[in-house]
Amino acid sequence: MTGTPAMRTRTRAPIVATLRLLIVALVMVGCGRxxxxxxxxxxxxxxxxxxxxxxxxxxxxxxxxxxxxxAGQTLDLAYGAAVKAGSLDIAVLDPQGDALWGIxxxxxxxxxxxxxxxxxTGPHTVRVTGHGTRGKFALSWTVR
Numbered sequence: 826m827t828g829t830p831a832m833r834t835r836t837r838a839p840i841v842a843t844l845r846l847l848i849v850a851l852v853m854v855g856c857g858r859x860x861x862x863x864x865x866x867x868x869x870x871x872x873x874x875x876x877x878x879x880x881x882x883x884x885x886x887x888x889x890x891x892x893x894x895x896a897g898q899t900l901d902l903a904y905g906a907a908v909k910a911g912s913l914d915i916a917v918l919d920p921q922g923d924a925l926w927g928i929x930x931x932x933x934x935x936x937x938x939x940x941x942x943x944x945x946t947g948p949h950t951v952r953v954t955g956h957g958t959r960g961k962f963a964l965s966w967t968v969r
Contacts (some may be wrong), residue, residue, distance in 0.1 A: 876965040877953060884913075884955030891950055894943035894968060902926075902951065904964045905936040911958030920947030 870879030874890050892900060906913055908930050916927035926941045943949060951966060 875967070876963070877951075878963045879953075880961040881955070882959055884958050885911075887952060887954050889950050889952040891948045892966065892968065893947070894949045895946045896943055898943050899969050900941045900943065900949065900951075900966055901938065901969060902941060902964065902966045903938045904962065905934075906930050906962040907934045907960040908932060908958055909960040912956045913958045913960070913962060914952075914954040914956070915962075915964065916950075916952045916954075917941045918950040918952060919943070920945060920949065922950070925949070 867883040868879050868881030870877065870881075872879075872888060872890055874892075877888060877890065879888065894900060900917060902917065904915055906915075911931075913930045914927060915930070917925045919925050925944075926939060928937075951964065953962060953964065
């Protein structure tokens with residue numbers, strides 16, 4: 826290397842200062858709270874494609890499964906949920922994303938069975954959306 830040790834230190838100083846500022850900025854971004862539009866999940870469970878079972882301390886986001894239905898077929902959906910805070914939406918969507926059936930849950934505990942008839946052939950979606958919720962839910966479905 827050329828130059829005196831003092832010159833090498835002066836050359837490195839701006840680089841080191843820049844790296845320190847970058848590290849501090851990255852740490853600060855990581856410490857922020859998630860926006861309401863980001864998924865925030867503290868939970869455990871499964872989504873097998875024929876059932877979803879989850880228990881959570883915090884759930885803001887979407888969990889979903891696609892179900893292939895032909896026009897005229899019926900999706901039999903059974904659900905149970907315990908909502909301790911926030912709200913939980915359960916919906917069945919057609920291939921275009923339009924709701925065929927849905928419910929918003931804010932009560933302590935709910936259990937129900939519904940039958941949703943497909944008007945068109947294609948992938949339908951069973952979607953669960955959490956809005957700052959705490960609790961648990963279980964869904965299962967069959968096609969007939």
